[in-house]
Amino acid sequence: MNIERTIYSYVVNEEAYQDQEEIIAEGAKGNWAYIVLEGKVKVKKKTAKGIVTIDTLKTGAIFGEMGLFAEGEAVRTASVVADGPVKVGLLDTHRILKEYEGLSPQMRTLMRTLIRRLQDATNKVTALVVDITSVNG
Numbered sequence: 001m002n003i004e005r006t007i008y009s010y011v012v013n014e015e016a017y018q019d020q021e022e023i024i025a026e027g028a029k030g031n032w033a034y035i036v037l038e039g040k041v042k043v044k045k046k047t048a049k050g051i052v053t054i055d056t057l058k059t060g061a062i063f064g065e066m067g068l069f070a071e072g073e074a075v076r077t078a079s080v081v082a083d084g085p086v087k088v089g090l091l092d093t094h095r096i097l098k099e100y101e102g103l104s105p106q107m108r109t110l111m112r113t114l115i116r117r118l119q120d121a122t123n124k125v126t127a128l129v130v131d132i133t134s135v136n137g
Contacts, residue, residue, distance in 0.1 A: 003060050011089030017082040024080040029073045032093050033064035039086030045078045045126045052129045
């Protein structure tokens with residue numbers, strides 16, 4: 001997947017991570033977001049049954065966006081770990097938020113609603129993965 005120029009124009013810094021290196025830690029505070037420039041990352045979540053992988057993201061995927069649009073300092077709801085060598089781009093939080101604030105109140109509400117739905121979906125997927133591993137484990 002190629003990264004669109006428009007999205008790449010928001011990258012302010014590039015970072016490289018080695019296999020299994022943690023990029024975002026669940027429970028940490030932060031409101032920045034990343035894009036996968038090369039390689040893959042795994043999204044992992046702590047559960048009562050242990051840590052489960054809920055998704056694998058490839059080149060062009062953005063992660064950390066839930067914290068980006070949270071009001072105040074957000075607590076990360078999942079960890080993101082390199083799956084092999086990976087290069088990520090740190091997105092320009094200030095520029096994105098400035099443009100976000102320029103949106104109509106209705107559009108901002110729509111975006112916050114979509115982010116909440118993504119959080120809910122992530123929680124539901126995590127619960128399903130835990131249920132499946134409990135049955136098969």
